[in-house]
Amino acid sequence: MNSEVRAAVLTAPGSLEQRDLPDPGQPGPGQVLVRPEAVGICGSDLHYFDGDLGALTGDSDWFPRVLGHELSAIVEAVGEGVDGLRFPVGCRVAVWPLETCGSCYACSHGRENACYNMRIIGVHRDGGLSQRLLVQQGSVFRTSITEPEIAAFAEPLSVAVHALARAGITPDRPAGGTRIAVLGAGPIGQAVVFAASAWGASTAVVDPKQGRRAMAQHLGAELGLGASAGSMADELRQWGDGFGPDIVIDTTGVPSVLAQAVDLVARGGNVVVVGLTGGSAPFSSGVLPEKEVSIHGASCATRTDFASAVRLAETHQDSVAALVSHVVPVERAKDAFALAHEAAAGTMKVVVRLS
Numbered sequence: 001m002n003s004e005v006r007a008a009v010l011t012a013p014g015s016l017e018q019r020d021l022p023d024p025g026q027p028g029p030g031q032v033l034v035r036p037e038a039v040g041i042c043g044s045d046l047h048y049f050d051g052d053l054g055a056l057t058g059d060s061d062w063f064p065r066v067l068g069h070e071l072s073a074i075v076e077a078v079g080e081g082v083d084g085l086r087f088p089v090g091c092r093v094a095v096w097p098l099e100t101c102g103s104c105y106a107c108s109h110g111r112e113n114a115c116y117n118m119r120i121i122g123v124h125r126d127g128g129l130s131q132r133l134l135v136q137q138g139s140v141f142r143t144s145i146t147e148p149e150i151a152a153f154a155e156p157l158s159v160a161v162h163a164l165a166r167a168g169i170t171p172d173r174p175a176g177g178t179r180i181a182v183l184g185a186g187p188i189g190q191a192v193v194f195a196a197s198a199w200g201a202s203t204a205v206v207d208p209k210q211g212r213r214a215m216a217q218h219l220g221a222e223l224g225l226g227a228s229a230g231s232m233a234d235e236l237r238q239w240g241d242g243f244g245p246d247i248v249i250d251t252t253g254v255p256s257v258l259a260q261a262v263d264l265v266a267r268g269g270n271v272v273v274v275g276l277t278g279g280s281a282p283f284s285s286g287v288l289p290e291k292e293v294s295i296h297g298a299s300c301a302t303r304t305d306f307a308s309a310v311r312l313a314e315t316h317q318d319s320v321a322a323l324v325s326h327v328v329p330v331e332r333a334k335d336a337f338a339l340a341h342e343a344a345a346g347t348m349k350v351v352v353r354l355s
C-alpha cells in the first residue's frame with residue numbers, strides 16, 4: 001500500500017488544494033477502511049468552504065480539512081471484530097457520517113444524532129474527498145445501489161427521513177392521507193417530498209424557483225407554489241381542506257420562515273425545522289398555545305433513519321438519480337464547489353467523483 005493518499009484539502013476559506021496526506025493505515029478493531037467513490041456537496045460544505053463555520057463558533061481550528069460527509073465508498077479492509085461476511089472487501093457502502101459517544105444524555109435516550117460529543121466525518125475530522133478513509137463499522141451500510149452518486153445521496157435522504165420521523169412519519173407508520181407542506185425545494189426539500197410521497201403522504205412544495213417546483217412535482221408533490229405568491233397561504237389552506245397542512249417542514253434556513261410555517265400549519269399540527277441558520281427573526285410565541293402547534297428541530301439523522309434512507313434509495317434509484325445534477329471529477333473539486341455555490345437554474349445535487 002502507498003504511504004500517501006491523494007485528497008482534496010480545504011487549506012483555508014476558499015482554498016481547495018490537491019495534496020498527498022499520510023495513508024490512514026490498516027483498520028484497527030471495529031474499524032473499516034474504505035475507498036470513497038462519490039461525495040455530495042451540501043449547503044453546510046459551502047458554509048465551511050467560505051469560512052462561515054469558524055465565524056459561527058468562534059473556533060479557528062477548522063483548517064486544513066478534507067470535506068465530505070455525504071459519501072459512498074468501497075470496502076477495502078476490515079479490522080478485528082468486524083464481520084467480513086457482512087462487509088466483504090469490494091462491497092459498496094453508504095456512510096453514516098456521525099461519530100457519537102454512546103453515553104451522553106442524548107445518546108442514552110435514542111437521540112444519538114444530537115450527541116453532546118458528536119463528531120461529523122468531513123466536518124470535525126477529515127472526510128470523504130480522499131482516496132482512503134477509516135470509519136467505525138457502525139457507520140457503514142452495505143447497499144445494492146448501482147451508482148456511487150445515488151449511494152452518496154443516502155445521507156441527505158437520511159436527513160429528510162429524520163425530519164419526517166420528528167413529525168411521526170416513519171416506514172412503519174406510513175403517512176396515508178397526511179398532508180405535508182415542504183418549504184424550500186433544494187436537495188433536502190426534494191428528499192422530504194420524495195420520501196414522504198413514497199410513504200403515502202400528500203405533499204406540496206413552496207419555492208420561488210420554477211425548476212425546483214417542477215422537480216418536486218416529478219418526485220410526487222401534488223402542488224408547487226411560488227414563495228412570494230400572495231395567495232400561497234390561501235392555496236395551501238385550501239389544499240388542506242381549509243385547515244392547513246398537518247405538517248410543515250422548513251428546509252430553507254431562513255429564520256423568518258418559522259413564523260410563516262407556524263402560521264400555515266393546521267391547529268394541532270407539527271412544524272419541523274431542518275434548515276440551519278445563525279440568524280433570528282421576530283416570532284409571536286402566543287400562537288403556539290393558541291393553535292397548540294408542536295415545533296421540532298431536526299439535526300442530521302439517527303442510524304435507524306439512515307438505514308431507512310438507504311433502503312428507500314435502493315428501491316427508488318431512478319428518483320434519486322434525477323436529483324444528481326452534476327458529477328465532477330475530484331481533480332476539479334473546486335469547480336464542484338463553484339457550481340454548488342452558483343446554484344444556477346437546473347443545479348440540484350453536485351457530486352464529486354473520486355474513482
Ligand SMILES: [Zn+2]
Pocket residue numbers: 042043044069070155156
Ligand atoms: Zn449534508
Ligand SMILES: [Zn+2]
Pocket residue numbers: 100101102103104105106107108112115116117118
Ligand atoms: Zn453522546
